[in-house]
Amino acid sequence: MLDVIRPGDARYPSVQHVYVATGSPAAVIRPRSAAEVPEALALARAKDQPIAIRSGGHGISSISTNTGGVVIDLGALNTVERLHDQHVRIGPGARWSGVARALYPMGLAISSGDSGDVGVGGLATTGGIGLMGRAHGLTIDHLTAAEVVTADGCTVRASRSDHPDLFWGLRGAGANFGIVTSFEFRAAPTPSVVQATVAYALPDVAGFLQRWGHVLETAPREVSAFLYLIGGPTPFAQATVVFAGDDTAAAADALEPFVRLPGVVRQRAQLVPYASVPLTTNATHTGQQAAVTHTGLADHLDPDLARATAVLLRGGAADMVQIRSAGGAINDVPADATAYAHRHQNFSVTAVTTGDRAAFADAWRPLRTLMDGIYLSFESDHQADDVLRAFPAATLARLRELKLRWDPDRVFTQNFDVSLKA
Ligand SMILES: Cc1cc2nc3c(=O)[nH]c(=O)nc-3n(C[C@H](O)[C@H](O)[C@H](O)COP(=O)(O)OP(=O)(O)OC[C@H]3O[C@@H](n4cnc5c(N)ncnc54)[C@H](O)[C@@H]3O)c2cc1C
Incomplete structure (x- = not known):
């Protein structure tokens, strides 16, 4: 028999929410094995209510829970x-x-x-x-x-x-x-990597970002780096820079330009198991991170984008901007080889707020015009307009044909429904 958790069940509070949103589904179905998933789906479809699919519950678009619908929670399928x-x-x-x-x-x-x-x-x-x-x-x-x-x-x-x-x-x-x-x-x-953490004080955010972009684009492709920027009166940033491999001499050479950037206040590098790189809390979901994000992809951190990012941070509508490296091997794959078609950009830029959403959307708009597509997993919105930015026209046309073939009744409308038309 399927494990179905409904309101009133002592376990319900631990399964109703996700990381970025609270929810109150009518039922959370928890298949114990892949074999139970078709039955779970049949039960969910019979209810004629919205269906959410949940794996880790960390979706930015918050639609792995809902109100009054059914959630199929795959948490037990974790081998x-x-x-x-x-x-x-x-x-x-x-x-x-x-x-x-x-x-x-x-x-x-x-x-x-x-x-x-x-x-x-x-x-x-x-x-x-x-x-x-x-x-x-x-x-x-x-x-x-x-x-x-x-x-x-x-x-x-x-x-x-x-x-x-x-x-x-x-x-x-x-x-x-x-x-x-x-x-x-x-x-x-690649079980081991060299991981560096560098903190920077940023009196000139725009100037720093252009230099950061150049250092990253010219770094050997073993290097990937995520930069987290905080605004306010004394803006600062923290970077995680990873050299994918255990050649510490090559890593030291590759990482040096990152510590030669201006404003370094702290730095540390060590050889670590890759297993220690993804940070984890294992916390139960309570909707604890009630944040919204806007995102875009960019070829370069050029002067216009760097200046617009600095203005966004200065204005206070965003709590944080995250700049993740793309490029390298990501861009070796032809754009039409996968439905993720953004294979020429070098950066993913994401702004986050827990504050006023309308002010945040207004403040993000100037950056949006400087971006080239979005990676859907970093965007809170998932309306037709966002779908159009997530998938170039040829990709979207092919996805819509696939949708008609594999999901003609539009059962799966979560997370950037490709059927949506502007
Ligand atoms: C703190 C944080 C840091 C992040 N950092 C990164 C990062 O560095 N790089 C990156 O690429 N992404 C990152 N993300 C984004 C992350 O990849 C997405 O939010 C992802 O969807 C979360 O996966 P999940 O299984 O936890 O999500 P869930 O909330 O469980 O699912 C999200 C959506 O994915 C779909 N889905 C889930 N499981 C399935 C399935 N088995 N079959 C079909 N569809 C499914 C559903 O539509 C669902 O609504 C980050 C997110 C957070 C919150």
Whole structure:
């Protein structure tokens, strides 16, 4: 019998919310195995209510919970198994910290993102801009196959040879086509990395950003870096810079330009297991991070974008701006090879606020015009306009055809529904 948690159940408070939102679903169905997922979906469909799919519950768009609808929570499908050599199979409910810890003794790692609390299901169906991204590509670039329960309740395997069209769509717009119950990846043989943390005081945010952009774009591709900027009267930034490998001499050379940038107030670098890189709290979800984000991708941190980012931070409408490196191996993949089609940009720029949403949207607008597409996993909004920015026209046309074939009744309308038209 399916495990269904409804209001009044003592377990309900621990499953109703997600990280960025509170929710009050009518039922949370928790399959214990992939075999139970078709039954869970049939039950959810019979209710004729909104259906949310949840893996780790860390979705930025907050739609892995709802009000009055049904949630299918895949948290129990969290195994990490080695298949052979570098090939592993991972459940959608695993968290990236758990994945990294399980892969380390195997001498393997998969680049995911900075948060170890993020679930495999949400990230591996959209992209995965991680701290080894310039060296290894996106997380989805390592996906070799996925098992999916489609809208009609069938379980299908998608890979380059099985339903290649579905496999293409899953890698960037996965939430549109079904419920992924397992992911197979070819992991990388990079269990250890050199991780540096550098803090900067930023009297001149715009000038710093241009220099940061140049240093990053000219760094060897073993280097990936995420920069977190805080505004206010004395703006500052903290960077996490990762050299994907254990060659400490090469790492020292590669990291040196980052500590030669102006304003360094603290620095530290060490050889660490990659498993310690994704930060984790393992906290129960209570909607604790009630933040909204706006995001965009950019080729370069050019003077206009750097100045606009400085103005945004100075104005106070954003609590933080995060600038993640893309580029490198991410851009080796042809734009039409996966539904994630942004293969020429070098940076992902995301602003976050817990404050006034309208003021934040106004303050973000000047940056939006300087951006070239969005990575959907960093955007809170998911209206038609956002869908158009997440997928270039040719990609979107192909996704809409796929949607008609695999989900003609529009069961899966969460997370950037490609059917939405402006
Ligand atoms: C603190 C924080 C840090 C982050 N850092 C990064 C980062 O560095 N790099 C990066 O790339 N991303 C990052 N993200 C974004 C993250 O990748 C997405 O929010 C992702 O969707 C979260 O996955 P989840 O499984 O936890 O989400 P959930 O909330 O469980 O799911 C989000 C959505 O994904 C879809 N989905 C989930 N599971 C499945 C499934 N099994 N099959 C089909 N569709 C599914 C559903 O539509 C769901 O609404 C970060 C997010 C947070 C909150």
